[in-house]
Amino acid sequence: MGLMGKTAIVTGGAMGLGKAFAKRLAADGANIVIADLRNAEDAAAEIGAPGGRAIGVATDITREEDVALLTEAAMRAFGRIDILVNNAAYFARTKEGRFEDIGLDEWQRMLNVNIIGTYLCCRAAVPHMKQQGGGRIIVVSSGTAIKGAAGHIHYATSKAGLIGFTRSLARELGKDGITVNAVAPGLTLSDGVIARGVTSAQQLESQRKSRAIPRDEHPEDLVGAVSFLASGDSAFMTGQTLVVDGGSVMV
Numbered sequence: 001m002g003l004m005g006k007t008a009i010v011t012g013g014a015m016g017l018g019k020a021f022a023k024r025l026a027a028d029g030a031n032i033v034i035a036d037l038r039n040a041e042d043a044a045a046e047i048g049a050p051g052g053r054a055i056g057v058a059t060d061i062t063r064e065e066d067v068a069l070l071t072e073a074a075m076r077a078f079g080r081i082d083i084l085v086n087n088a089a090y091f092a093r094t095k096e097g098r099f100e101d102i103g104l105d106e107w108q109r110m111l112n113v114n115i116i117g118t119y120l121c122c123r124a125a126v127p128h129m130k131q132q133g134g135g136r137i138i139v140v141s142s143g144t145a146i147k148g149a150a151g152h153i154h155y156a157t158s159k160a161g162l163i164g165f166t167r168s169l170a171r172e173l174g175k176d177g178i179t180v181n182a183v184a185p186g187l188t189l190s191d192g193v194i195a196r197g198v199t200s201a202q203q204l205e206s207q208r209k210s211r212a213i214p215r216d217e218h219p220e221d222l223v224g225a226v227s228f229l230a231s232g233d234s235a236f237m238t239g240q241t242l243v244v245d246g247g248s249v250m251v
């Protein structure tokens with residue numbers, strides 16, 4: 001309950017990793033605002049918030065007006081925004097293919113959701129954090145940003161861009177008591193990954209073999225890192241990328 005009285009916005013929190021992050025921050029005591037294209041309210045009702053309340057706000061993070069309504073709803077409900085988890089992404093539904101076969105539309109969609117959407121959410125939340133004298137921004141990147149990902153170049157590029165975004169924003173906001181850190185998961189068996197059959201048995205086996213801890217990764221493996229980065233314990237850490245993938249990437 002270390003986050004009692006704090007408010008956390010989790011984008012893409014209606015399913016998958018985002019839902020697991022929202023559940024954990026709720027268990028830590030925070031009020032929760034789930035922002036997602038669909039099912040945000042249902043997810044909020046399901047998660048609840050033992051230390052406060054959870055609400056859901058239908059949001060497309062690429063739309064400025066939606067993001068403005070999101071932060072307004074958070075402020076109206078809870079009067080503050082302390083934690084922003086930028087988890088929503090164009091990920092499980094992406095088209096994979098060779099570098100030369102991924103079209104411009106697909107590239108633009110990827111960068112629009114993963115980078116511009118994250119920028120818009122930060123831009124809307126930061127003034128509230130500054131006014132309160134601090135905050136925690138967490139960006140969900142990916143191990144693919146470090147390892148590279150054949151067949152998924154636009155996705156890996158977007159997630160690598162987010163590491164530069166994290167470092168730059170950390171340098172701008174440190175003086176305001178706002179930390180900005182990234183988490184880089186390995187291939188994780190989220191709802192989206194399972195439902196859309198994104199991975200073959202062969203891919204999973206090769207992931208397991210690449211890890212120092214040779215097993216599959218689950219959303220619950222990531223929640224401790226997000227809880228830490230949202231807490232006071234990480235107050236003097238900013239601009240960093242925590243890789244949580246069982247020791248596949250080592251930095």
Ligand SMILES: NC(=O)c1ccc[n+]([C@@H]2O[C@H](COP(=O)([O-])OP(=O)(O)OC[C@H]3O[C@@H](n4cnc5c(N)ncnc54)[C@H](O)[C@@H]3O)[C@@H](O)[C@H]2O)c1
Nearest residue numbers: 012016017037060061087088089091092142187188190192
């Ligand atoms: N699962 C993995 O293997 C893995 C690995 C590395 C990084 N990640 C990252 O973790 C995060 C979550 O992954 P996941 O597997 O749960 O993904 P997912 O695709 O299953 O879920 C993404 C969520 O984001 C929401 N979303 C998508 N576009 C949105 C938009 N424009 N506005 C608001 N919400 C939007 C979706 O509705 C969904 O709820 C993503 O940032 C992803 O890139 C996932």
